[in-house]
Each structure stands twice: as C-alpha cells, then as structure tokens.
Amino acid sequence: MPRDNMASLIQRVAKQARITFRGPAPGPGFGENLHRLQQLLNEVRAEDLHLVPRGPAAVPGAGCSRAGAVAGAVPPVSYMHICETESFSMGVFLLRSGACIPLHDHPGMNGMLKVLYGSLRVACLDPLPPAAPPGARRRALLRSRQLCTPASPPCLLSPHTDNLHQIDAVDGPAAFLDILAPPYDPENGRDCHYYRLLEAPAGPAADPHALPREVWLVETPQAADFWCGGEPYPGPKVSP
Template sequence: MPKNSKTSLIQTIASQAYQTFHNGASSGFGENNVFLEHQAVLVTLLSKITAADLNIASPKKVSRKSAEAPVTYMHICETDAFSMGVFLLKPGASIPLHDHPGMNGMLKVLYGKVNIRCYDKLEIAVGADAKDESQFEPPQGDAVSRAVLRTSGQFTVQSAPCVLSPAKDNLHEIDAVDGPAAFLDILAPPYDPNDGRDCHYYKVLQTVGRKEQGSEDEVWLVEIPQPDDFWCGGEPYPGPNVSV
C-alpha cells in the first residue's frame, strides 16, 4: 500500500467532528450520552495532534508591524455541523472576550503558550439582586450582563484540549504568553449571523466578588464593538487535505 494512502490525523479528527456534531441543535448535546461518547473520542484525537501534523512550525522570527494583523486564521474545512481551522497569535496578541452562542467548541494548542479565561453569563436581571454589595449601577442603554469567571489558566502543547459548550465556558478570551502561539480550533455549529450565531465582544466593567468562599468570581460585562486593536488576517493552510 502506498505510504500516502494513510489517513492523516487531521482527516480523522474532521471525520470524528462531523460524527460528533452532525445531529442538530448543539443546545441539546449536553445530556446526550451518545454525543458525550463521540465527544470523548474527539478530545482524545485532538490531544494527539501536533503542529508538525499540519506542516506548521513556530516562527523563528516574528514581525509585529502595526499594519499587520495580530491574529491570523488558517481555514481547514467547514460544514453545516462544524468549522475547523488554526489561529496564529503574534507575541502579545489577544483574542478579546467573545461568545459562541448556542455552540460547542474545542481548542488545542499547537505551539507556544496561551492564557484562557472562560466566563458564563448568569440568568439574573440587572438590578434584581437587592443584596448585591457592589453598589454598581450599569450604564443606561448598554447591553450589560452578570457573569461568572468559570476557569482561568495557561495551556501549552502538553495540555488537554480546552472544551466549551453552549452552557459552560461559552465566553472566553485568549492571550499569547511569552511569544507566538497557535491552536487548532473547532466550533460546532459554525458562526452564522442569519441563524442567531453571531460573535459578540465584551469587556469586564467591574468584579462583583464572590458570594461565598470557594465560589467563582462574579463580574459585570458590557457588550462592545469589535476592539480597534483586534482584527484577524488570513493565511493558507499548508497541511494535509481534509474532506468531510
């Protein structure tokens, strides 16, 4: 059998991603045992992927001219069920706090180190908590939400994939640490503004505090336009062909 007939790992990941996510509304996946089994297989496969598998290497020299995009994206494939690609972050670059409405996601670092902070919105109306000790008055007319910081930590090539769902860790921000970084990204289903899955950006207005010892930090978030210092460029994907 010719050597090039062997299925690449990224093709296997794409096929497993389709099998995991193709059955419809992601909001119902969390309680579905079949989905969880498929998702576990996908996480295991993602844990094995390396930059070399995609013909990607950490740049030895990184130009950071002001006119260049701080983040670039390599598109690998997209179906109605999921999209997959690679994000490359220049040193000091950040992907601002943003959401993934009704979407599942997975992120696996290929090189470098990133810090990821994940938040969840809380189902609480502004001003509804009479015992709120923050004494914070949200700006009138702004889209303000109460949220909780669920997780915060650094991820490297040795780390397990970061996994988000429609209900947990859905909002996150990603910062490159100590140099350039890259990660493989899967979103299911893909962003689609026409189907209620548009990307929204946020900033933390104020930390509310913790309700009790050991609980997560609660914050106020305000929706903002895409920050002026963040935009995403494009680069060709140099890895094995993928078809789904």
C-alpha cells in the same frame, strides 16, 4: 518530521467531528463521540499540520477581515481555514507575541481548542441570568484562568459552560487548532459578540484572585486594535 500516521490524523479529526456534531447535542452517543474527538484532538501537534513555530513578529497576513484595519499592517491574529460543513468548522488561529483575542461568545455553539505551539492564557466565563439588553451590564461567572500549552488537553466549551472566553498569547507567538460546532452564522443567530470585563464590587474579606467569582460584563464593539488576517493552510488535505 511528522509522524508516519499524521497525514491521516487531521482527516480522522474532521471525520470524528462530523460524527460528533451530526445531530442536536446532547443526543444519543454524543458524550462518547465527544470523548473520542477530544482524544484525537489531543494527539495533534504543530508538525502534523506542517506548521513551524514563528518568531516574535512573524504572522504574515493575507488580508484583514476588519474594515478600517491599516493597509499593509500585520494583523495581530491570522486564521488558516481547514474545512467547514453545516455542522462544524475547523481551522488554525495564529497569534503574534502579546496578541489577544478579546472576550467573546459562541452563541448556541460547542467548541474545542488545542494549543499547537506557544502558550495561551485562556479565561472562561459563563453568563448568569437574567439576560441584559445591548449596552447594559450583565452578570457573569468568571470560572477559570488557565495556562494552556501543547502538553495541555483540549479546552472544551458548550452552549452553557465556558461559552465566553478570552485568549492571550503568553511569552511569544502561539497557535491553536479550533473546532466550532455549528459554525458562526449571523443569519441564524450565531454571531460573535465582544465584551469588556468589569470586576464586581467585592467585600472587605473577599479574595480578588479567587475563582470562580461573579463579575460584570458589558457588550462592546470589536476593538479597534483587533482584527484577523488570513493565510493558506499548509497541512494535509481534509475532506470532512
């Protein structure tokens, strides 16, 4: 059962997100507000949003956002929209067992990810200069690969650090609460781009598992086997 104060916790998260991202970052008080938001987000559990962990094959979609997805097929990932303002968006991603959100970026955006149930493998990368034209290889730094569970603190990304990441469900279905600030907006240069990781040639003494390490990336179209469905958010109402 949800804890007694949980009807208001997700509302408090939304309110703190609005305060944190109300102006350009970093700005006066941004670090303190971000820390407070991280503390609140760390308290959120699946039951607080009326979510029940699902079986290996259960993530019923209410439609597919990707053109060409097979009609009636269950999407590998579903999204529950909670709220959105000009400064941030918040929702829940649900991944089927074995599902992957491919390597992608968040141009000019801050983000926070908190696992609600299941386990996620999150790989984070930073692009390295110089920038490359579409279709060309570009250098990047593979900073970390970490296993995240509901006991883990929120994962943070900024416009310059850990801005590219890949998210894989490990050993079963998983769900995470997601905050992006500001939201994606292609008309203002904040569109999602997908990448494929190409390991950089390593010297004979190099450890292929050592992190961080330099790799190569190439921008790719959205994978044919990845699309995101939608379903209703069942938790407490939020008014940001």
